[in-house]
Amino acid sequence: MARRYLLWFAQEHLDFRHAEMHSIFSMLNIPLKFIENPSINLPYWIVELPSEICAKQIASRSVLLKNCLELWSRAKSEAKLHENLKSSVKNKSGKWIVTNSNNEISESHICPSELLDAVSDPNKTFKVDVETFCKHFTMKQKVEKIENFSYLPLEGAVNLNKPDVTLSYIEFYGVDPNNVPQHPCDLFFGKWIADGQRDLIKFHTLKKREFIGNTSMDAQLSIIMANQAQVAPGDVVLDPFVGSGSLLVSAAHFGGYIWGTDIDFMMLHARTRPTRVGQKVRNKEESIRGNMKQYGIRSQYLDVLVSDFSRPLWRQDLKFDALITDPPYGVREPTEKIGIEKDNYSLSEQHLDNHIPSKVEYGLPHIYSDLLNFAAQHLSIGRRLVCWYPLVRDEYLEEQLPSHPCMQLVGNSEQVLSKMTSRRLLTYQKISDDIPNMPHDPHGAAHNFRDKYFAVGEISRREKKERRAEEIAKTAFYLKAKREECKKE
Amino acid sequence: MLTSKCLRGVVTGYPLAINATIINITEVDYNPEFITRIIPKLDWEVLWRAADSIGHSDGLPQTIEPKFEENNEFLKKVHRVLLEVDIEEGNLVCPESGRRFPISKGIPNMLLTEAEVQ
Numbered sequence: 355m356a357r358r359y360l361l362w363f364a365q366e367h368l369d370f371r372h373a374e375m376h377s378i379f380s381m382l383n384i385p386l387k388f389i390e391n392p393s394i395n396l397p398y399w400i401v402e403l404p405s406e407i408c409a410k411q412i413a414s415r416s417v418l419l420k421n422c423l424e425l426w427s428r429a430k431s432e433a434k435l436h437e438n439l440k441s442s443v444k445n446k447s448g449k450w451i452v453t454n455s456n457n458e459i460s461e462s463h464i465c466p467s468e469l470l471d472a473v474s475d476p477n478k479t480f481k482v483d484v485e486t487f488c489k490h491f492t493m494k495q496k497v498e499k500i501e502n503f504s505y506l507p508l509e510g511a512v513n514l515n516k517p518d519v520t521l522s523y524i525e526f527y528g529v530d531p532n533n534v535p536q537h538p539c540d541l542f543f544g545k546w547i548a549d550g551q552r553d554l555i556k557f558h559t560l561k562k563r564e565f566i567g568n569t570s571m572d573a574q575l576s577i578i579m580a581n582q583a584q585v586a587p588g589d590v591v592l593d594p595f596v597g598s599g600s601l602l603v604s605a606a607h608f609g610g611y612i613w614g615t616d617i618d619f620m621m622l623h624a625r626t627r628p629t630r631v632g633q634k635v636r637n638k639e640e641s642i643r644g645n646m647k648q649y650g651i652r653s654q655y656l657d658v659l660v661s662d663f664s665r666p667l668w669r670q671d672l673k674f675d676a677l678i679t680d681p682p683y684g685v686r687e688p689t690e691k692i693g694i695e696k697d698n699y700s701l702s703e704q705h706l707d708n709h710i711p712s713k714v715e716y717g718l719p720h721i722y723s724d725l726l727n728f729a730a731q732h733l734s735i736g737r738r739l740v741c742w743y744p745l746v747r748d749e750y751l752e753e754q755l756p757s758h759p760c761m762q763l764v765g766n767s768e769q770v771l772s773k774m775t776s777r778r779l780l781t782y783q784k785i786s787d788d789i790p791n792m793p794h795d796p797h798g799a800a801h802n803f804r805d806k807y808f809a810v811g812e813i814s815r816r817e818k819k820e821r822r823a824e825e826i827a828k829t830a831f832y833l834k835a836k837r838e839e840c841k842k843e
Numbered sequence: 844m845l846t847s848k849c850l851r852g853v854v855t856g857y858p859l860a861i862n863a864t865i866i867n868i869t870e871v872d873y874n875p876e877f878i879t880r881i882i883p884k885l886d887w888e889v890l891w892r893a894a895d896s897i898g899h900s901d902g903l904p905q906t907i908e909p910k911f912e913e914n915n916e917f918l919k920k921v922h923r924v925l926l927e928v929d930i931e932e933g934n935l936v937c938p939e940s941g942r943r944f945p946i947s948k949g950i951p952n953m954l955l956t957e958a959e960v961q
Contacts, residue, residue, distance in 0.1 A: 590881065611881070652869075659953055693960055699958050
């Protein structure tokens with residue numbers, strides 16, 4: 355029997371919620387059916403799922419999901435919630451009673467009594483959790499709230515440490531902490547099923563990772579990326595701009611086997627300046643391989659290579675299951691490929707061994723068209739490329755995003771970086787094997803992030819300077835006036 | 844899986860030969876599902892010759908049996924050459940031009956020099 359579930363989300367990275375969940379649902383082949391249309395400002399979804407196993411599978415992947423409840427009752431007022439639950443005790447029809455199907459809000463829906471009966475076994479211990487969103491209550495007040503549910507047919511003993519069943523009561527007081535209403539505007543009651551992967555953020559935190567770089571991706575976002583790339587156990591995953599390998603950590607956590615390439619020899623050998631404050635030299639053990647060892651996923655490390663992404667490297671017919679990458683934007687990390695401005699450059703034999711070649715600009719439009727062409731060539735069909743794309747917010751036009759006839763854009767979420775700039779997490783799915791010879795992106799020239807970033811920065815910097823000069827002039831004028839006043843007196 | 848096609852004038856650049864000076868063996872967890880999935884992606888003959896050239900081909904058949912996924916002994920051996928044998932120091936050599944790509948600390952350096960990309 356399909357049951358209703360309440361998915362409760364962390365109220366952050368809102369623009370990523372749909373993209374992450376849709377990726378997880380489609381990867382696990384679970385149909386997504388909303389009981390209520392979700393609103394992006396509210397931290398919950400009410401959905402119908404085929405089984406409890408599905409709910410657990412979803413929770414085992416999602417990092418934006420806090421927890422998942424089997425929903426028993428939902429109402430807009432406390433009285434109504436109890437009324438519904440009391441009616442549920444008597445609802446022997448085996449179905450949800452839906453009185454008014456036109457109603458968008460599932461307030462008057464009454465769950466079948468078998469949900470309640472399933473936990474009423476006298477041998478099952480239980481506890482009730484009280485969650486209040488946007489308002490704080492003392493323990494005593496919470497216990498009073500629990501006592502109101504005494505009519506439920508729970509026969510087992512209470513066990514607060516290791517209960518067989520955890521019931522959960524949620525009072526939602528809106529999302530505006532400066533304007534908290536007296537009564538909750540939404541209430542939920544149900545059985546706890548599973549927690550999402552919020553704990554993984556702490557486990558993978560960059561603060562405790564051995565090898566990090568200046569632009570290592572934060573743990574939460576890299577988990578979202580692995581989910582959007584639908585990395586499953588045994589998949590072969592490549593990051594062609596691997597850096598310190600932060601994206602590969604989460605890909606390997608979900609069972610991916612990882613390859614990485616980067617042009618920066620010093621980075622891959624961990625011989626760049628240390629990223630942490632106060633650290634003078636890097637440890638000898640620091641490496642991507644070392645990170646994998648730290649998290650117990652060493653067996654999924656295939657290899658990393660120093661190589662220039664603008665040049666072919668892989669066997670023509672080799673296919674990857676996922677590509678996840680965060681290319682350099684040209685601001686904190688340079689966009690480079692091997693090259694030299696001089697003509698007829700040559701290198702003597704004796705210098706060849708430890709030679710570090712010079713690099714020339716590898717413009718962002720080039721990087722992205724190379725990336726899409728590479729994905730079209732080297733991804734298995736139906737698999738995904740997930741990458742970040744920086745832009746100036748005012749100039750964003752969806753139709754100007756990098757595109758390729760074999761790659762369909764299926765996810766596009768924005769993370770705001772500053773007042774002017776943001777980056778978008780783009781997810782492309784390979785839909786065709788019929789690869790045409792693509793010219794460089796026609797909109798490419800419009801997307802030189804580096805130039806724009808500094809141009810925008812330049813203006814605001816000049817503005818700031820002018821404003822400061824004005825303020826100084828004003829104060830000086832005021833002081834002068836004051837001094838003259840004093841003199842007169 | 845790698846090629847030296849990046850070099851000018853090199854058409855196939857495959858397979859790269861391996862010259863190993865230091866080889867490390869690290870035991871890692873064995874996952875038969877992954878090995879079964881990766882084998883079709885490999886060019887078996889090339890893998891066998893590569894393993895042979897560094898002295899790690901003992902027990903590996905030169906051709907794949909049709910029902911390899913049921914042969915656990917075989918999968919374990921593949922697991923060993925693919926995931927446990929690491930070349931720490933050595934070279935990868937382009938079969939057409941003889942260009943060497945050095946491997947240091949287990950990381951191959953496939954970069955060209957400026958002169959080679961001109």
